[in-house]
Amino acid sequence: MGSRIVATGRATPRTCLSNHDLARHMDTSDEWVRSRTGIVQRYVMASGESLVELAAEASRIALSRAGLKPTAIDAIVVGTISSDYGFPSFGCQLQYQLGLDTIPAFDVAAACSGFVYALSVADASMRAGDWGRVLVIGADALSTMVDWNDRSTAVLFGDGAGAAVMVNEPGDRGVLSSLLRSSGQYWELLAVRNRGVQTTIDSEARRQSADAIRMKGSELFKLAVKSMADITLQVAQRACVSLQDIQLIVPHQANLRIINAVAQRLGLPPEKVFTNVDRYGNTSAASVPIALDEALESNRIHDNDLVMLNACGGGLTWGANLLRW
Numbered sequence: 016m017g018s019r020i021v022a023t024g025r026a027t028p029r030t031c032l033s034n035h036d037l038a039r040h041m042d043t044s045d046e047w048v049r050s051r052t053g054i055v056q057r058y059v060m061a062s063g064e065s066l067v068e069l070a071a072e073a074s075r076i077a078l079s080r081a082g083l084k085p086t087a088i089d090a091i092v093v094g095t096i097s098s099d100y101g102f103p104s105f106g107c108q109l110q111y112q113l114g115l116d117t118i119p120a121f122d123v124a125a126a127c128s129g130f131v132y133a134l135s136v137a138d139a140s141m142r143a144g145d146w147g148r149v150l151v152i153g154a155d156a157l158s159t160m161v162d163w164n165d166r167s168t169a170v171l172f173g174d175g176a177g178a179a180v181m182v183n184e185p186g187d188r189g190v191l192s193s194l195l196r197s198s199g200q201y202w203e204l205l206a207v208r209n210r211g212v213q214t215t216i217d218s219e220a221r222r223q224s225a226d227a228i229r230m231k232g233s234e235l236f237k238l239a240v241k242s243m244a245d246i247t248l249q250v251a252q253r254a255c256v257s258l259q260d261i262q263l264i265v266p267h268q269a270n271l272r273i274i275n276a277v278a279q280r281l282g283l284p285p286e287k288v289f290t291n292v293d294r295y296g297n298t299s300a301a302s303v304p305i306a307l308d309e310a311l312e313s314n315r316i317h318d319n320d321l322v323m324l325n326a327c328g329g330g331l332t333w334g335a336n337l338l339r340w
């Protein structure tokens with residue numbers, strides 16, 4: 016038996032901000048952001064929008080593509096650090112939005128590695144025989160946690176949700192191997208002290224800088240490159256697969272320079288690495304499932320392809336999943 020992703024979906028907020036839009040409000044430029052990050056635009060939450068509703072929209076798309084009703088789902092596992100509430104979990108709120116009851120629904124907090132972590136947790140429980148069909152979500156809204164006066168973080172993040180329907184089935188397709196890693200010694204490299212007041216780019220309330228995302232970008236950059244490259248190699252070795260046999264890597268979309276440096280370290284040509292950071296920015300846990308959804312839509316993935324997902328984020332957390340599609 017193996018657990019296989021049979022369909023995906025994605026949803027983003029309505030407001031799309033280009034680098035030029037941001038440059039009207041802060042001391043930055045399209046040239047700076049593009050050349051340092053590869054980001055051209057990002058979608059951000061506005062007042063009145065709900066990330067749980069976006070996650071529900073992404074879930075409904077994935078479920079409809081899988082030909083399943085929400086009631087066919089046995090569990091919901093959400094990679095997120097963006098619940099509006101301390102509790103209940105984002106998973107429970109999403110369960111309610113989808114009109115479901117009783118099935119387990121919970122969050123996995125691993126920042127930008129959230130989807131890779133959630134996928135691994137779902138796969139392990141499915142292999143243990145606990146669940147047959149699982150909704151795995153990555154959803155985050157880090158634009159609501161930035162200090163819009165801090166140009167070094169405000170330009171990096173976007174919001175969104177991605178969903179995957181996983182089904183336990185016989186055969187050799189599905190998740191071949193996963194590895195998850197954390198290193199708490201680096202927790203201060205990327206952190207938010209508390210969620211504070213609800214803020215969006217259009218809200219009157221402004222997040223105090225002490226409660227906003229704080230980041231040590233250049234240290235994080237180096238650790239992200241090393242950890243994502245190392246874990247990708249380790250997961251491939253664990254599954255006895257050569258990197259050259261992998262058809263597509265779908266990495267966490269934090270920064271094009273990080274993605275390119277990882278590919279270079281692994282000796283992988285750019286055409287084997289999917290990128291869409293230019294249009295979404297860093298959507299944290301949503302980035303891998305949104306990228307996966309776009310990779311499928313643009314026909315970059317075919318049946319039986321070997322596909323590697325990898326990510327690194329605050330914690331420090333990192334991980335990878337190798338899938339036979």
Ligand SMILES: CC(C)(COP(=O)(O)OP(=O)(O)OC[C@H]1O[C@@H](n2cnc3c(N)ncnc32)[C@H](O)[C@@H]1OP(=O)(O)O)[C@@H](O)C(=O)NCCC(=O)NCCS
Nearest residue numbers: 043044047051127166167170232233235236269270327328
């Ligand atoms: C943040 C990041 C893009 C900065 O790029 P960088 O190449 O390290 O930046 P540099 O050191 O060349 O430039 C820093 C300078 O740019 C300035 N700067 C920062 N943000 C700016 C912006 N949006 N616009 C214009 N200038 C900016 C700084 O004030 C600093 O100026 P100074 O040298 O006069 O003090 C990069 O470190 C990075 O991507 N790190 C990883 C972040 C990340 O991905 N986090 C999430 C991980 S999951």
